Amino acid sequence: MARTSKKKQMDTEIAVGRKSEKIYSVGIYARLSVDAKCMACEQARKNESIETQIEIAKAFIKNQNDMVIFDCYLDIGKTGTNFQRDGFERMMRDVRMRKIDCIIVKDLSRFGRNHIETGNYIEKIFPFMGVRFIAVTDNFDSMNISGQNETLSVNLKNLVNEMYAKDIAIKVKSSRQTKWEQGSYTGGVPPYGYRAEWIGDKKCLFIEETTSDIVKKIFDLFLSGKNMKEIVRWLYEQRILRLTEYHKTGEVYCLVGGKLQEWSRGTVKMVLTNPVYIGCLVQGRTCGKDYMMRDKHDIASEDWSVKEHTHEAIISEELFFQVAKKFEKSSVYCNKSGYSQNVPLDEDVFADVLYCGDCGAKMRRISAIKQFSSKGRVRTYSYNCPKIERIDEDKCVTKSITLNSLNGIVKEAIRQELSLSAMRLKDITQSNNMEAERLKTEWNKELLALERKIANITKLGSEQYLKYRMGEMEAESFKNMKGYNNKKIATYQKKREQVAEKLRTIDYETVQKNHFFRALVKGSEKSELTADVVRTMINRIEVYQDHRVKVIFAFKRSDIPLKGKEVI
The missing domain is CATH 3.90.1750.20 (Putative Large Serine Recombinase; Chain B, Domain 2)
Known part of the structure; x- marks a missing residue:
């Protein structure tokens, strides 16, 4: 047997000593889904309450010498079948910022009921980020995994939790449809009257x-x-x-x-x-x-x-x-004789950014059709505050602005901002191109998400078919679920087509945006504002009673008050 040098032995002892001195910054995570109404589930809900989960985690920490609570992260009324939860996302932000390096939950089902994603976090993401994960009542501690058998046990528990969520979803839907057939009101607040x-x-x-x-x-x-x-x-x-x-x-x-x-x-x-x-x-x-x-x-x-x-x-x-x-x-x-239908509405380029400066309400677009002696018709637009017609204390002062006037003011504001900020046209077009690439990445993610949703429904349909063939589901129930699944797939396929269409138009919109800025910088009056340009450049536009228009830019947050020529 080879001898161990004294120096190496001392280094090992020091390393062990340092390991024991590590203090974990703990984030306690608790989740509760509060959809159930039946009295039979009352005790189960009590056992799973947010307060109970936190108390169990705190009692565990109290017996540890190397743990300090940093914060508690709560999700109330959130499903465990996905991880799109506010409390969970806040906790993960703190993990990324190295504020916490240990996560404690009451049990694995509180963390999540999707066995694939739950296993991915426990086996890959948390170890990679140096985060210790503990599920108290399941006796699981990622720092003390003994071997493959324990990992298999955790995966089985996660799989059971997911199957439980599936079963509950089917039962809840079936119960709701039964109540509808009985004429039972399943809404929350009853209708007025x-x-x-x-x-x-x-x-x-x-x-x-x-x-x-x-x-x-x-x-x-x-x-x-x-x-x-x-x-x-x-x-x-x-x-x-x-x-x-x-x-x-x-x-x-x-x-x-x-x-x-x-x-x-x-x-x-x-x-x-x-x-x-x-x-x-x-x-x-x-x-x-x-x-x-x-x-x-x-x-x-x-x-x-x-x-x-x-x-x-x-x-x-x-x-x-x-x-x-x-x-x-x-x-x-x-719509008599198609009078207004023959003159379709134009896109409202200021729909998401135009507000009343006095009361903060979103300005309302007013459309009118002007008919010429030649029998030609054209739409004219103006904006006013919707609260000017109110009769209560929230009534706002009268104000309106025409679209032509607003277009001129905003274009002049953009031109001035570009001049004052000394931004080069090359920088602007490069920024637009980078934004286009970012958008394409985001829409491609959305496309993949829709593909996953369609695949999940298809998988669920296969599982329901197996239950039907094995006699665990009645033919009528299977028929209803199949029809329902097909309709959901059709809905997501339609969304997928819309996303694909959006991807196809991004490059065209970017070209149009760059063309607008070139024309604007050159002083051309033919440059036309588009909704895409407005969303890119501007956070908010405020119209005031005293004929002021305030433009708040997105890229620099500069405020440029400009006098409106036609503000009434």
């Missing part, structure tokens, strides 16, 4: 006397010839609180000394067009709660759950369809 009560395991709507009278009055006012603005004024004069305040406080009328805000016209229209008031429940219009498909998306109208005569009606069907007919006539009248 109703209250919701549980009758056994069925949630039913019952007429609420005071608010239902207001709903009836809104229908009566509209059928008597009142327009949306006049109905809003009547509601304000009666001191009737908006729906949001009513649902928060339970008060129908504004108390003395309280702040009263007017209803929006959109809310009034929503009341007038909601079939719930004739005793009809229309549910399942959006989806966002399926396993591995958490982004919310609309469902085609033919697939909505429509159940008639589920509760007492506030409005008769005759009155409801009279209102619907009046809306239809109004729509036809506005």
